[in-house]
Amino acid sequence: MDIFAKDTIAAYATAATRGAVAVLRVSGGDSLRILKALTGRGAFEARHAYLVKIHDGKDILDTAVALYYQGPASYTGEDSFELSVHAGEYIKARLLELVFLLGARMAEAGEFTMRAYLNGKMDLAQAQGVADIIAAKNKSAHRAAFNILDGSLSERFKEIRAGLTELLAKIEVRIDDADDEMAPLPEVETREYIDGIIKKLEALSSTFGAGRLVKEGIKTAIVGVPNSGKSSLLNALLGFDRVIVSPVSGTTRDTVDASLRIKDFNLMLTDTAGIRADHADDAEAQGIERSRKAMNNADIIIFLADSDLDAKAQADILAQAQATGKKVLKVLNKTDLKSEGEISQSGEYDCLISCKSGAGIEALKDKIIEAIGLAKLGDDDILITSAAHYKALKDAERELNRAKARLKELELMAEHIRSAVLSLRRLIGEITPDDVLGEIFSKFCVGK
Numbered sequence: 001m002d003i004f005a006k007d008t009i010a011a012y013a014t015a016a017t018r019g020a021v022a023v024l025r026v027s028g029g030d031s032l033r034i035l036k037a038l039t040g041r042g043a044f045e046a047r048h049a050y051l052v053k054i055h056d057g058k059d060i061l062d063t064a065v066a067l068y069y070q071g072p073a074s075y076t077g078e079d080s081f082e083l084s085v086h087a088g089e090y091i092k093a094r095l096l097e098l099v100f101l102l103g104a105r106m107a108e109a110g111e112f113t114m115r116a117y118l119n120g121k122m123d124l125a126q127a128q129g130v131a132d133i134i135a136a137k138n139k140s141a142h143r144a145a146f147n148i149l150d151g152s153l154s155e156r157f158k159e160i161r162a163g164l165t166e167l168l169a170k171i172e173v174r175i176d177d178a179d180d181e182m183a184p185l186p187e188v189e190t191r192e193y194i195d196g197i198i199k200k201l202e203a204l205s206s207t208f209g210a211g212r213l214v215k216e217g218i219k220t221a222i223v224g225v226p227n228s229g230k231s232s233l234l235n236a237l238l239g240f241d242r243v244i245v246s247p248v249s250g251t252t253r254d255t256v257d258a259s260l261r262i263k264d265f266n267l268m269l270t271d272t273a274g275i276r277a278d279h280a281d282d283a284e285a286q287g288i289e290r291s292r293k294a295m296n297n298a299d300i301i302i303f304l305a306d307s308d309l310d311a312k313a314q315a316d317i318l319a320q321a322q323a324t325g326k327k328v329l330k331v332l333n334k335t336d337l338k339s340e341g342e343i344s345q346s347g348e349y350d351c352l353i354s355c356k357s358g359a360g361i362e363a364l365k366d367k368i369i370e371a372i373g374l375a376k377l378g379d380d381d382i383l384i385t386s387a388a389h390y391k392a393l394k395d396a397e398r399e400l401n402r403a404k405a406r407l408k409e410l411e412l413m414a415e416h417i418r419s420a421v422l423s424l425r426r427l428i429g430e431i432t433p434d435d436v437l438g439e440i441f442s443k444f445c446v447g448k
């Protein structure tokens with residue numbers, strides 16, 4: 001997309017699916033002229049709602065509510081307007097045609113938000129927050145996106161950048177000081193100062209693990225020997241019978257995915273085929289292979305045990321799960337069948353449940369969130385949710401560590417600090433090549 005296009009763009013801000021009202025958004029220098037021509041109204045005061053008729057030649061297309069925004073006090077920073085019309089197929093299509101006939105063109109994906117960025121209404125990190133907040137499926141993802149959108153994350157970046165620019169200035173005057181009139185940089189203090197900034201960067205980058213889980217959901221694989229109750233657990237967590245449960249070993253032959261929300265988070269659950277060495281046929285063997293893949297893909301593995309089944313086979317599966325390096329929760333199922341004595345000796349398990357009675361299922365949900373490290377998230381916690389942000393933070397950290405090793409070579413130290421500053425400035429979009437911008441905004445949908 002041409003990022004410096006100044007023509008007038010139009011698109012529906014509302015979804016293409018059925019609804020009662022559709023909102024057409026138009027932005028650019030011709031907005032007011034187009035709005036007047038459409039409605040036959042001579043004047044519009046900014047930020048006032050008007051009940052208008054939309055003219056189509058001699059006919060009236062619809063009665064609508066019009067809102068005119070005068071730039072720069074608008075989302076994009078340009079003159080723009082919104083028309084709320086009845087969401088009929090014909091009305092929507094014809095209105096767009098009329099707007100195009102009056103000189104606007106179709107907006108490209110993300111173009112409204114890109115214009116907002118180019119006009120200084122938000123920085124690049126915040127623009128990412130717009131995409132995230134629309135995509136958020138649960139409360140925690142929404143909160144993380146909100147903290148980005150309202151500028152809290154950008155503030156942190158700017159604060160760190162300002163600290164570095166200050167240090168850079170001190171180094172640069174000394175490089176320029178050919179006659180050695182200035183006192184040299186105090187080494188210990190400078191090192192401490194850089195360390196302090198590295199800590200701030202680390203504090204942010206270390207949230208990426210949690211940020212990714214919050215944004216994308218927690219991939220959870222349920223594994224165990226056949227008949228331990230894996231499918232029963234999937235059903236119990238979901239609250240309805242999604243998969244077949246039966247006393248026959250090897251009931252589940254393929255992996256089955258289901259998604260659910262627990263405690264403000266999204267869980268992507270995978271029920272797997274029970275793993276056993278003496279599988280019945282080739283299909284079961286393939287299913288077992290998929291179970292292993294599911295373990296490797298997971299963020300957390302629930303190892304489901306039944307103490308009445310083959311102990312050696314279960315120990316093998318647990319070892320395989322642990323060998324993946326993922327978090328593993330050891331869960332004992334069918335406690336309704338176990339004696340009090342057996343239960344009191346089951347200290348090696350993280351959780352005791354019965355899929356039949358439902359006992360322990362709620363506690364298991366808490367355990368999952370706790371084990372994955374999301375239990376302590378606060379409302380105002382800023383989370384890094386974008387891989388690009390994470391990389392920029394890590395790049396800056398690396399450059400600062402290099403700078404620290406060059407305390408006596410001012411030119412080299414300055415160069416590394418400049419690189420770190422550059423990474424941070426890229427994050428907020430202070431310097432961004434055009435093609436990178438196009439790439440970022442094209443991931444948005446039209447109308448945003």
Ligand SMILES: Nc1nc2c(ncn2[C@@H]2O[C@H](COP(=O)(O)OP(=O)(O)OP(=O)(O)O)[C@@H](O)[C@H]2O)c(=O)[nH]1
Pocket residue numbers: 224225226227228229230231232233244245246247248249250251252253272273274275333334335336337353354355356357
């Ligand atoms: N009493 C009791 N029975 C259970 C419990 N959980 C599962 N079962 C029973 O155990 C049997 C096996 O359950 P499934 O959920 O099909 O086990 P699975 O691990 O998915 O088995 P495969 O798909 O063959 O690997 C069924 O008869 C269930 O009704 C429980 O908590 N208590």
Ligand SMILES: [Mg+2]
Pocket residue numbers: 230231232244245251252271272273274
């Ligand atoms: Mg099963």
